[in-house]
Amino acid sequence: MNREEILSKVKEAFVSVLEHDNFQLANETTADDVDGWESITHMMIITEVEKTFNIKFKLMDLMNMNNVGDLLNTIESEL
Amino acid sequence: MEFVKKLQESIEKHADHNVLCISNTLYTYKDFAVEVSKIRKAIVDTTVVSDKLIGLVTNDDLQTYASIIALWLEGKAYVPVNPDTPVERNTKIFELTETKYVIDSSKASVYNDHNVIASHSIPETEINLEPKTISGDQLAYILFTSGTTGLPKGVPITFDNVAGLVDAIEAEPEFNLVPSDRCLQMFELTFDFSVVTYLFPLLAGSCMYTIPKGAIKYFYVFKLINEQKLTVLTMVPSIINYLRPYFPEINAPDVRYCSFGGGALHSDIAKEWSNCLPNCKIFNYYGPTEFTVYSGFYPYHKDTHQKAHNGIIAIGVPQKNTLYLVVDENNQEVPVGVTGELCLGGPQITPGYWKNEERNAQSFFTRNENGKEVRYYKTGDLCFKDSAGDYLYVGRADFQVKIRGYRVELAEIEFHAKSKSDKKVNMVALDIINNLGNAELGLVIESEEFDTTKIFEHMKAKMPSYMIPMHVRFVKEFPHSINGKINRKELKTYFDIN
Numbered sequence: 121m122n123r124e125e126i127l128s129k130v131k132e133a134f135v136s137v138l139e140h141d142n143f144q145l146a147n148e149t150t151a152d153d154v155d156g157w158e159s160i161t162h163m164m165i166i167t168e169v170e171k172t173f174n175i176k177f178k179l180m181d182l183m184n185m186n187n188v189g190d191l192l193n194t195i196e197s198e199l
Numbered sequence: 200m201e202f203v204k205k206l207q208e209s210i211e212k213h214a215d216h217n218v219l220c221i222s223n224t225l226y227t228y229k230d231f232a233v234e235v236s237k238i239r240k241a242i243v244d245t246t247v248v249s250d251k252l253i254g255l256v257t258n259d260d261l262q263t264y265a266s267i268i269a270l271w272l273e274g275k276a277y278v279p280v281n282p283d284t285p286v287e288r289n290t291k292i293f294e295l296t297e298t299k300y301v302i303d304s305s306k307a308s309v310y311n312d313h314n315v316i317a318s319h320s321i322p323e324t325e326i327n328l329e330p331k332t333i334s335g336d337q338l339a340y341i342l343f344t345s346g347t348t349g350l351p352k353g354v355p356i357t358f359d360n361v362a363g364l365v366d367a368i369e370a371e372p373e374f375n376l377v378p379s380d381r382c383l384q385m386f387e388l389t390f391d392f393s394v395v396t397y398l399f400p401l402l403a404g405s406c407m408y409t410i411p412k413g414a415i416k417y418f419y420v421f422k423l424i425n426e427q428k429l430t431v432l433t434m435v436p437s438i439i440n441y442l443r444p445y446f447p448e449i450n451a452p453d454v455r456y457c458s459f460g461g462g463a464l465h466s467d468i469a470k471e472w473s474n475c476l477p478n479c480k481i482f483n484y485y486g487p488t489e490f491t492v493y494s495g496f497y498p499y500h501k502d503t504h505q506k507a508h509n510g511i512i513a514i515g516v517p518q519k520n521t522l523y524l525v526v527d528e529n530n531q532e533v534p535v536g537v538t539g540e541l542c543l544g545g546p547q548i549t550p551g552y553w554k555n556e557e558r559n560a561q562s563f564f565t566r567n568e569n570g571k572e573v574r575y576y577k578t579g580d581l582c583f584k585d586s587a588g589d590y591l592y593v594g595r596a597d598f599q600v601k602i603r604g605y606r607v608e609l610a611e612i613e614f615h616a617k618s619k620s621d622k623k624v625n626m627v628a629l630d631i632i633n634n635l636g637n638a639e640l641g642l643v644i645e646s647e648e649f650d651t652t653k654i655f656e657h658m659k660a661k662m663p664s665y666m667i668p669m670h671v672r673f674v675k676e677f678p679h680s681i682n683g684k685i686n687r688k689e690l691k692t693y694f695d696i697n
Contacts, residue, residue: 139669163417
């Protein structure tokens with residue numbers, strides 16, 4: 121799966137949790153840039169992403185995840 | 200006021216210790232003393248003695264914490280408002296409390312209709328931590344919680360109330376902070392639980408570690424535990440509910456105390472969590488805002504103390520000078536083992552809701568005990584006392600729910616949801632439990648599907664984010680119970696969120 125495909129699936133996970141698609145996701149996108157993306161929805165997004173890719177993140181990775189780029193990198197490393 | 204004097208002594212005594220760690224920057228008690236003195240001088244220069252209630256914008260910085268102590272040294276109360284909450288709601292709070300002055304460390308303040316004390320740019324001054332003479336019935340803070348009529352409800356807390364809390368916790372031999380402790384301070388300062396997470400570290404000379412705004416708090420808490428080797432945790436149960444999938448990766452031998460409060464602690468997760476903290480004492484605290492944070496605790500231990508009812512850990516016994524009373528609907532005490540509403544009496548009880556006589560008449564009553572009139576607060580929590588004297592939590596008596604530790608009146612959400620809707624239809628707010636055991640808010644609308652953008656925009660302008668429903672469902676006709684009430688229980692089944 122290339123990075124673009126990963127990003128598109130990640131976006132689907134965001135839309136399903138946030139219940140809107142009024143945002144763009146790029147490497148440098150953070151929670152500040154997306155309406156409704158905060159602590160609680162982040163946890164739901166993580167769960168959704170884990171389900172989509174059938175992976176399980178490590179707490180150490182999640183702890184240092186600061187933007188969408190970090191998320192994509194971690195997914196890539198798990199696939 | 201003894202505890203304010205003790206704060207002064209602790210700040211002076213621990214000058215070279217760290218007081219706060221904010222976004223990886225450490226500040227010492229000396230730095231803190233400097234900020235407190237500067238802000239104090241600005242308060243004295245700007246306000247008049249009769250202005251007792253001062254607004255405080257709760258940013259995550261040294262100035263904001265210093266402002267609380269500066270106000271207390273001057274015998275004034277802080278009225279905290281969260282900068283992330285709609286400014287309209289915050290202004291309403293200042294209006295209700297007739298607050299004219301606002302201490303704001305923000306770069307640009309949005310409270311220009313008020314006299315703003317810009318706490319980030321006050322000139323240096325001499326250190327002065329000597330408290331003024333304070334009378335115990337003066338207010339130390341007012342917090343606003345969700346109200347049923349769309350207006351937030353103010354809970355004033357006096358210096359005597361806080362002194363009662365300090366006295367009770369100091370009397371507890373199981374809990375003693377020391378200057379080397381590193382304590383989690385994860386609460387927004389508008390949330391009453393924050394009072395214990397800043398006050399006790401300050402009194403002991405310990406260091407507090409805050410969560411930066413915008414951080415994913417669940418992971419940041421773990422990052423602090425892991426990297427800063429925190430020794431004292433104070434949290435709401437929802438934190439560990441969200442961290443639960445990662446428990447096998449957590450081993451924190453440095454943590455010596457972990458206190459829970461602000462929601463039901465479930466025994467299965469408490470046991471798993473306690474395995475992550477091999478050297479830790481766990482306290483399950485109970486207490487409402489109206490009773491100055493804590494009223495008592497149960498000392499949980501996975502092997503020796505696991506008393507629970509319906510899987511919810513016991514709330515234990517009242518702390519020093521606090522009285523627990525379980526009553527029926529006529530405020531008459533019920534026997535041991537019988538469920539009723541838990542009422543609290545003692546020095547930590549609020550003088551009453553801010554300018555709300557109607558509510559005060561419902562929530563407080565006095566009772567003659569051994570020739571003395573004792574005033575009680577009705578918590579709205581259903582409990583019973585067991586034969587060993589421990590109190591066990593059963594559930595809420597009304598439509599107030601806990602979302603991530605915050606008390607939320609479902610009626611307030613319904614009020615705002617309906618108020619700007621073009622369609623005059625029935626709407627019901629519900630708390631739905633997700634698969635991690637946390638409550639999330641749902642909104643059910645009795646209608647064919649329609650666009651709710653406007654309704655949500657309005658709610659977001661009126662209420663803090665934790666009060667905004669995360670799930671919406673349309674139901675053509677609401678189910679009703681036999682006595683004609685909307686069947687909320689059945690409505691919850693429409694939310695398949697797991």
